[in-house]
Amino acid sequence: MSSWRLNKIFFEHTSDTIAIVNNRGKILYVNPSFEQVSGYRKDEIEGKSIDALRSDKAFTDAYWENIKGLNGSRNSFRKVFVNKKKNGNYFYLDTKVILYLSTAAGNRNYISIGRDITNILEQTQRIGLLEVELKKSNQTLDTLLYKSSHDLRSPITTIQGLLNLARTDLKDDKLLSYLDMMVQSTSRLDSLLMDLRKLSSIHTNRFSVEEINFEELIGGILEDLSRFIPVDDINVVIHVKVFRKHCYSKYLLSRILRNLIDNACRYRYERNEEKHTVVIRIEEVEGKLQFYIEDNGRGIKEDAQERLFEMFYKAEAVSNRNGLGLHIARAAVEKLRGQIELSSKYNKGTKVKVTLP
Incomplete structure (x- = not known):
C-alpha cells in the first residue's frame, strides 16, 4: 500500500x-x-x-x-x-x-x-465580555457603597450631637433612657457606615507599602481597643519572630490584625479558674509571613463556621456587632494575595491563621 x-x-x-x-x-x-x-x-x-x-x-x-x-x-x-x-x-x-x-x-x-477553535474563542469572548460587565458593575457598586457610607455619616453625626445636647438639658429619667437607646442605635449605624467605607476602600484603592514594625503596630491596636474593651483584664501574649524587613500596606495589615484581635478579646468565655487569654504570634515560615491569633474564649459552633466570612453574617444572634469584621479581614488578606484560615471549638476557643507572601 x-x-x-x-x-x-x-x-x-x-x-x-x-x-x-x-x-x-x-x-x-x-x-x-x-x-x-x-x-x-x-x-x-x-x-x-x-x-x-x-x-x-x-x-x-x-x-x-x-x-x-x-x-x-x-x-x-x-x-x-x-x-x-x-x-x-x-x-x-x-x-x-x-x-x-x-x-x-x-x-x-x-x-x-x-x-x-471557533466555539472555544466564542466562549472566551463571551467570558471576557461578562468579566468587563462584572467589573463595571463592581465599580458602580463600590462607588455607591463609598458615596452612600460617606454621605450618610454626616446626618448621623449631626443626630448624635443633638442627642448629646438634649441629654444635658433633660432631667426626666424615662426620656433620658430613650435618648440613651437612640444614641446606641445611631452609634451602631455609624459603625456600620464606617465599616462599609473601609470595605469599599479595600476593594477600590491602591495602597502604598512601607516597612512594618509589628510590635508597634500591635501595641497601637491594643491601645485603641482598650477604649472599648477592658484589655487590661485580658492576658495578652505577643510573640514576634521576624528577622528581616517586611514591607506591606500598613492600612491593610491594621484592618486584618485589628479585626482579628478585637474578636479574640471581645468574645470571652468566663471561667472561674482560667483568665481570658489572647495569643498573638507573628513569624516567618518558609519565606512567608504568618499571623496566629488564638484565644480561649467562647469559640464558635461548628455549623456556623462555614459562613463566618460572609458579609453581615453573625454567629451569635444576640451579638450587637454588624457582621463585617471577618469579611473585612478576609478582603484585606485577599488584597495582599494571602490566605486566611479559621478553626474553633465551642466553649474552648478560636484560632485564626493568616499567611502572606
Missing part, C-alpha cells in the same frame, strides 16, 4: 481539517472534516484556487505571506486563521502549514492541518 493511500486513510478519519495546496494556490485535496467545518463539498473546492473561497483579504494575505517564508530550513509555520464558511459565517482554525513536497522544478505542495 502506497504512503499516499496510508496517509489518505488517516486524513479521512481524523477530526482535524486537512487541506493540500500547491504553490499556485490550487487546492488538491480536502478531507471530510474540512468539508464539515467550511461548509464546502469536495467537488466544490478541490481543483479551485484557495483565493476563490469566500475568504477575507486578510486571510489570503496572511496565508501567502507566511507561505513565502517556508524553505528547507524552516518548513512549517503555525497560525490561527480567520476564514469564512460557505454560508458567510466566520470560523477559526488553529493551523499548522507544512512544506511537505518540493521538487527541483520548483513545484511545492503544502499540507494544512487545522483544529476548529
Whole structure:
C-alpha cells in the first residue's frame, strides 16, 4: 500500500481539517472534516484556487505571506486563521502549514492541518465580555457603597450631637433612657457606615507599602481597643519572630490584625479558674509571613463556621456587632494575595491563621 493511500486513510478519519495546496494556490485535496467545518463539498473546492473561497483579504494575505517564508530550513509555520464558511459565517482554525513536497522544478505542495477553535474563542469572548460587565458593575457598586457610607455619616453625626445636647438639658429619667437607646442605635449605624467605607476602600484603592514594625503596630491596636474593651483584664501574649524587613500596606495589615484581635478579646468565655487569654504570634515560615491569633474564649459552633466570612453574617444572634469584621479581614488578606484560615471549638476557643507572601 502506497504512503499516499496510508496517509489518505488517516486524513479521512481524523477530526482535524486537512487541506493540500500547491504553490499556485490550487487546492488538491480536502478531507471530510474540512468539508464539515467550511461548509464546502469536495467537488466544490478541490481543483479551485484557495483565493476563490469566500475568504477575507486578510486571510489570503496572511496565508501567502507566511507561505513565502517556508524553505528547507524552516518548513512549517503555525497560525490561527480567520476564514469564512460557505454560508458567510466566520470560523477559526488553529493551523499548522507544512512544506511537505518540493521538487527541483520548483513545484511545492503544502499540507494544512487545522483544529476548529471557533466555539472555544466564542466562549472566551463571551467570558471576557461578562468579566468587563462584572467589573463595571463592581465599580458602580463600590462607588455607591463609598458615596452612600460617606454621605450618610454626616446626618448621623449631626443626630448624635443633638442627642448629646438634649441629654444635658433633660432631667426626666424615662426620656433620658430613650435618648440613651437612640444614641446606641445611631452609634451602631455609624459603625456600620464606617465599616462599609473601609470595605469599599479595600476593594477600590491602591495602597502604598512601607516597612512594618509589628510590635508597634500591635501595641497601637491594643491601645485603641482598650477604649472599648477592658484589655487590661485580658492576658495578652505577643510573640514576634521576624528577622528581616517586611514591607506591606500598613492600612491593610491594621484592618486584618485589628479585626482579628478585637474578636479574640471581645468574645470571652468566663471561667472561674482560667483568665481570658489572647495569643498573638507573628513569624516567618518558609519565606512567608504568618499571623496566629488564638484565644480561649467562647469559640464558635461548628455549623456556623462555614459562613463566618460572609458579609453581615453573625454567629451569635444576640451579638450587637454588624457582621463585617471577618469579611473585612478576609478582603484585606485577599488584597495582599494571602490566605486566611479559621478553626474553633465551642466553649474552648478560636484560632485564626493568616499567611502572606
